[in-house]
Amino acid sequence: MRYLGNKDSILHEIEEIVKIKKLKKGKVFFDAFSGTASVGNHFKNKFKIIANDNLYLSFVYSYGKLNNPSTKFEKLGLNPFDYFNEPNVFLDGFVYKNYSPGGSNRMYFSEENVTGVVPKKTSRDQGNFYYQLLQKYGSKKCYICGNEIEETIVASHIHRITDIDNSTTMTEEEKNIAAIDSDNGFWLCANHDKMFENGLFYFLDDKLIISNDIKGLVDRTEKYVEKSISNIKDGILQKNIRALVYRMSDELVLKNFKIEPIHYTPKMHDYLEIHRHRVKGF
Numbered sequence: 001m002r003y004l005g006n007k008d009s010i011l012h013e014i015e016e017i018v019k020i021k022k023l024k025k026g027k028v029f030f031d032a033f034s035g036t037a038s039v040g041n042h043f044k045n046k047f048k049i050i051a052n053d054n055l056y057l058s059f060v061y062s063y064g065k066l067n068n069p070s071t072k073f074e075k076l077g078l079n080p081f082d083y084f085n086e087p088n089v090f091l092d093g094f095v096y097k098n099y100s101p102g103g104s105n106r107m108y109f110s111e112e113n114v115t116g117v118v119p120k121k122t123s124r125d126q127g128n129f130y131y132q133l134l135q136k137y138g139s140k141k142c143y144i145c146g147n148e149i150e151e152t153i154v155a156s157h158i159h160r161i162t163d164i165d166n167s168t169t170m171t172e173e174e175k176n177i178a179a180i181d182s183d184n185g186f187w188l189c190a191n192h193d194k195m196f197e198n199g200l201f202y203f204l205d206d207k208l209i210i211s212n213d214i215k216g217l218v219d220r221t222e223k224y225v226e227k228s229i230s231n232i233k234d235g236i237l238q239k240n241i242r243a244l245v246y247r248m249s250d251e252l253v254l255k256n257f258k259i260e261p262i263h264y265t266p267k268m269h270d271y272l273e274i275h276r277h278r279v280k281g282f
């Protein structure tokens with residue numbers, strides 16, 4: 001943890017003083033204002049540490065840091081680093097309002113970083129979103145490629161939760177509805193989830209459109225293939241190779257992929273429009 005006034009940066013100076021004073025191993029070291037115990041922690045293998053701080057947070061933090069060689073988070077049932085780094089939730093809490101440009105003139109934290117400082121829990125019910133997707137699409141399976149490896153499949157929003165949370169035009173009720181609406185999502189594998197989020201593909205009505213970024217790559221590949229097979233004398237072999245390569249690139253660009261009519265609702269259309277506006281600007 002980094003903290004305002006953290007003493008990490010003056011550790012080497014304290015170390016110098018300890019050396020000059022010739023303090024022997026095994027003596028008592030008094031960390032008078034321990035904060036997050038970075039000083040006590042640094043010297044704990046040399047000296048017996050007495051740490052002091054008036055702030056209860058510092059007491060708990062120092063106690064844990066000085067008494068345990070390492071901290072596992074088994075009982076939490078989640079990885080707290082993943083939790084706090086989760087980009088999909090955003091709360092303009094105390095630190096955001098007082099220590100970031102988002103809510104004050106202060107710039108101790110950037111607006112993005114402060115969301116990793118404030119424990120944030122989205123009020124949107126993601127368990128329910130899973131349930132709604134199960135109802136609409138059935139069990140986890142990438143809507144684009146059919147990948148069924150459960151561990152790689154995510155419940156992907158079309159209108160992103162982070163944008164829903166930050167929306168200034170939606171009411172709180174509209175936000176809650178959009179966050180769990182099965183028309184606002186599908187199961188996607190991790191690859192297609194990222195590609196969709198970054199706009200490498202998007203939808204025009206129910207039709208999947210590949211972004212030019214990928215198309216260029218495929219076109220270049222096809223040109224390269226034509227050049228490579230142009231010397232092959234055996235016409236049938238040449239034709240077969242071409243067919244094989246083109247089938248592979250067809251799969252890559254997912255030509256003529258359409259959302260099934262049973263899934264394509266007017267509401268889904270609206271969400272897809274929001275997505276396309278975000279990634280393509282039109």
Ligand SMILES: [Zn+2]
Nearest residue numbers: 142145189192
């Ligand atoms: Zn996929």
